[in-house]
Amino acid sequence: MRQMNAPVDLPDRLIPTRPNDAACDIAIIGSGFSGLAMGIRLKQAGVDDFLIFEKAGSVGGTWRDNHYPGCACDVQSHLYSFSFAPNPSWSRMFSPQPEIRRYLEHSAETFGLSSHLRFGHELKQAVWDASAGVWRLEMADGRRVRARILVSGMGGLSRPAIPDIPGLDTFAGTTFHSQQWRHDYPLAGKRVAVIGTGASAIQFVPQIAPQVDRLDLYQRTPPWVMPKPDRDVSALERWMFRQFPFTQWLVRAGLYWMLEMRVMGFVMHPKLMKAVEQMARRHLAREVRDPELRAKLTPDYTIGCKRVLMSNDYYGALTRANVDVVTTGIDHVEPDALVMRDGSRRPADCIILGTGFRATDPLPRGVIIGRDGRDVLDAWRDGAEAYLGTTVSGFPNLFLIMGPNTGLGHSSMVFMIESQVRYVLDALQQMRQERVQAVDVRPSIQDGFNRGIQQKLNHTIWSAGGCASWYMDPRSGKNTTLWPGFTWQFWRATQTFRMADYERWPMREQGVAPLPEQAETARA
Incomplete structure (x- = not known):
């Protein structure tokens, strides 16, 4: 293993230490689904030395920031929620934004995250300090924090895309x-x-x-627009979910497997999407009688490409x-x-x-600086990539939730988030057991993983459907956004943290304390 205490050259942009700097073992950025899931699971695992830094004044992430008229989810509520925090009181099959925001606020309160939340803390820069084996964070208002572990829950759909229109x-x-x-x-x-x-x-x-x-x-x-199978959830259904929780679990399981079947068309057999396209055409024909307008609204690419x-x-x-x-x-x-x-x-x-977000360019330059003073955007010059969408070579102890190629075109992102959170928990558990201060995914492991991902993506509807979409990185032409497979395959791939995939440094005798023993609930 490399020696953490060996002399190194620090980057010029290293944030200097001040006597009143705050410190924690784990710093989590963002309080949307990703940040809250990470915090809740840490609490359940008996880990208390963590802070959640949020730029705004309340939790919610994208469901706080997006509040336009009609804002709602396009994944069914019973699946678009934490597996460990079912809500039997959803009012509709597809929840509106205010209800999802209330759910996240309730989750933060129920699981005791209040003392860990730090509002009004917008991350300006995070720099890896190799000599100390910690991340040094500077907030927009000048406050500074050092942490051994940095978890990004900032998400990929947070920076608005502003069109370049003259004038x-x-x-x-x-x-x-x-x-x-x-x-x-x-x-x-x-x-x-x-x-x-x-x-x-x-x-x-x-x-x-x-x-x-x-x-x-x-x-x-x-x-391409499909009918939305939305409806009110009846009072009887809500009563049943409260009295017999397993019934809501059955609904969730049914929705999960129904949506998983979409992968057959998106990834495995794109020609199957032609049948789905006929359904969309019938919906358009029923709703728009004017042939001229209908022609304007008819896409010239295969459904699913966007x-x-x-x-x-x-x-x-x-x-x-x-x-x-x-x-x-x-x-x-x-x-x-x-x-x-x-x-x-x-x-x-x-x-x-209504121009969406910068999904392939989620961070501005200068925010995350890794080993040898390298900006993460330079590491992603040919398109963002990570190992299992979670770790990036050259950025020790940095874990991304909803990182590159973890997006979905068919199911709930909350499932992917929980899979990554479990992976991070297993990493922290193994680091504690083996007294490892820092881990950094090996370049060969990351490269091999992403070659496999891109090979699979080349045969999907997103590549073969005849469109140009925000899924694709404009510089490299690679799909850096979506996961090319079933979500259970991602769950299986992230089930165990493989220490052999990582370079690692031994725990220092001084500095940030190691993690306490984690409860078995972390593996549930």
């Missing part, structure tokens, strides 16, 4: 991204331009269309007399209008950006 910054009206919805701005009677037709837009467009005077929906590529969306009211909203779907393409923006490539001019009072 957008000169618009004299109101402009905002769907994630920063302006509830204080009255839309009634306004001429509204919505740019983008992704997962957010199909939810908020039906909500605002009846309010506005005019809504121009600027569409670059139409999405994210499949679900809605029962999106198409109906586009048939309203005050709504126009614009496909000409935006040339530039003027102070009071959007100018099309054909020279036509469309006045607007407000521009709403």
